[in-house]
Amino acid sequence: MAKKLPSAYAHPYAIDSRYKKSVAYFSMEFAVDQALKTYSGGLGFLAGSHMKSAHDLRQNLIGIGILWKHGYYDQVRTTDNSMVPQFREKMYSFLKDTGIRFQITIANKPVWVASYFLDPKLFGTVPMFFLTTDTDGNDAWARQISYHLYDADAAVKVMQCMLLGIGGAKFLDELGYEPDIYHLNEAHAVSSVYYLYKKLGKVDAVKKRLVFTTHTPEEAGNEKHNIYFLNDLSFFAGVPLETARKITGFGAGETVFSHSLAALRLSHQANAVSKLHGEVSRKMWGWAEGICDITHVTNSQHKASWADAELELARSKGDLDGIEKRKKVLKSQLFRTVADQVGKLFDPNILTIVWARRFAGYKRPDLLTRDRERFDRIMRNKDFPVQFIWAGKPYPKDEGAIQTFNQLFYLSHLYPNMAVLTGYELALSKQMKEGSDLWLNTPVVTREASGTSGMTAAMNASLNFSTYDGWVCEFSRHGENSFIVPVASESNRDGEDISNMLDVLENEILPLYYERSNDWYETVLRSMNEVGNFFNADRMAAEYYEKVYK
Structure with missing residues (x-):
């Protein structure tokens, strides 16, 4: 596969030699401009700033996200001025359809994925790509996967994670681009590891390419699901369940699948997002066998x-x-x-x-x-x-x-x-x-x-x-x-x-x-x-x- 991005999507600068290693940054949300509502809060603000600073430093990095049809939600008021969420379709004429369409398997059914490109010159970011299932050929259930950021339905949210993880990794293959590093910003895209394992054939080859950023010590932020529930949704990208268990370190009797723990076990490096959070994370995961080193890189914003x-x-x-x-x-x-x-x-x-x-x-x-x-x-x-x-x-x-x-x-x-x-x-x-x-x-x-x-x-x-x-x-x-x-x-x-x-x-x-x-x-x-x-x-x-x- 080609290492370089196709010229239509190339970085608008000569890569700085300090940052020549190629990185694909996977994030459920990005906040790069008020006009593009693909975020809910702090995680998106952080990811958006990262994309801008990577541009300013001339780094060899790209962003992979999801084009949320309804965004997060519009916060409006009822007649008595109490808060109510409003969902409406968002449209962006400035995004370019790449023409790349492909299928991934979700719940044992083929689902079409379309992809859109955000030109770096629009908001001063690195090249960014946004995936959607709201495209021709999909039934209503498949279209709605990319409707609501952090959908309340557990099955739909897992499907969203699969769109980002499996879909994002497969998109890069369809693009003819193989980065040196797959950076998971939170564990939402951890399903990508099974796609990569199927492609590369060895756990060490996956670990060599994978890094993971954990953003929260909150229990709710470190998602867990029944492993059979995930398998029924085709979460393991065609990797047999027993093989998925083995490479992720979950024993035959374990039914709870921790997304963060899977990411920690299949990455070669992880990081927390402040010095204190690094200490908390190492203590929090200290019991777990087979995890990678957890350092810290303190979050920051694009000044x-x-x-x-x-x-x-x-x-x-x-x-x-x-x-x-x-x-x-x-x-x-x-x-x-x-x-x-x-x-x-x-x-x-x-x-x-x-x-x-x-x-x-x-x-x-x-x-x-x-x-x-x-x-x-x-x-x-x-x-x-x-x-x-x-x-x-x-x-x-x-x-x-x-x-x-x-x-x-x-x-x-x-x-x-x-x-x-x-x-x-x-x-x-x-x-x-x-x-x-x-x-x-x-x-x-x-x-x-x-x-x-x-x-x-x-x-x-x-x-x-x-x-x-x-x-x-x-x-x-x-x-x-x-x-x-x-x-x-x-x-x-x-x-x-x-x-x-x-x-x-x-x-x-x-x-x-x-x-x-x-x-x-x-x-x-x-x-x-x-x-x-x-x-x-x-x-x-x-x-x-x-x-x-x-």
Whole structure:
């Protein structure tokens, strides 16, 4: 097979000799631009930034994803303003049909797969390819495989993983391209290992080509299925079940198939996504036999895409007045969105606190509101006023997270200085980071593998206010470049975190902002300077070549 991509899909640059090893990066989601809705949240934001930095560094890497017909979902409101998911067809005239169509076997039936190309010049990415089953020749059940990102039906979601894994690997063969490395960004595409085993014939040959990034210590994020259920869906790509068991290290009596464990056993290298997550992952999988080494490459974001140009210019000059003036302009822009969505007029002179990311239980979006009496006092403080904004998408079937979202919205009726926004996608995310003074992060410690939203907030002159988890452990120095609370005891975790965070807010953050403005902006400048290089995805993309694609 040809090593080089066909000329129609070639990289638009000469490959840097440091990054000449060819890599195909498989991801269930990519967030490269607001116009292309093939993502749900942080995993997609991370993957999109990786594709952009790989382009900027002239790396020999391509992206393989899925063209989701309905995206994740559109977050809208019902008549009483509670949240509801809306699904509608997305169409992209800027994607090019490759004309490559092929079949894979799903549930013992042939399914057609079509493929589309994203030209690197459109959004500054490496060459990217998106697969779909919504194509001629497929019945309705097969078409719907590529309809909804993370479909709620377990069988359909496994089929989606097969489309990415088996379909992605076979697409590369149909393209006439054989990369040196198959990089699985999460275990969604692990079915590719069985396709590769059938093709290459040896486990060592598969391991030589495979690397794996694990993104979560969450049980729900490390999927498991009954092995016979998977076999009935043709998950093992034609490899007999007993052979699949043997090469993946699952004994004859084991019925539970762990996707992450399979990826760890059939890769030559794996990585976690922060230093702390690396420690957690090695401990988490320490019991497992036959797994590869787990290093860490701390997640990062593409600075050129996220940092406001005027703020970045002021930062480079050390211009505190310039940062302050530009920040107020950006806050005013965000506040127009607030006014449009919820009919409230916010003041750019008031400290603005933002919580914005995927709504999930362990992220505790409502944490500071749980002490209602103290939260109310802070919200009504005339001497040190605050403005709070929340945004984020719950999983559309996560009733608990949706209820939390709605409860926050109903609570906001009590305060003219509290807003809960919908439509948290790339564009709103950027606007909220540019318009926030303080970026609030409240995960249960050790359950946030990395988190990246605070990085791009810091690039836009917003200070991080967080529990001690994920990437912040490698960045934060309390009171110097951010505000961090001590790790709470397990016996009273939420109570201690609430008390500690509200103490820091009332006793340190608010006085600093209102009484020592120059010190506030000195802290902001320090934060911007220190987040800029290490937490830029250029460093991350280079580190993958150095530590993972070896």
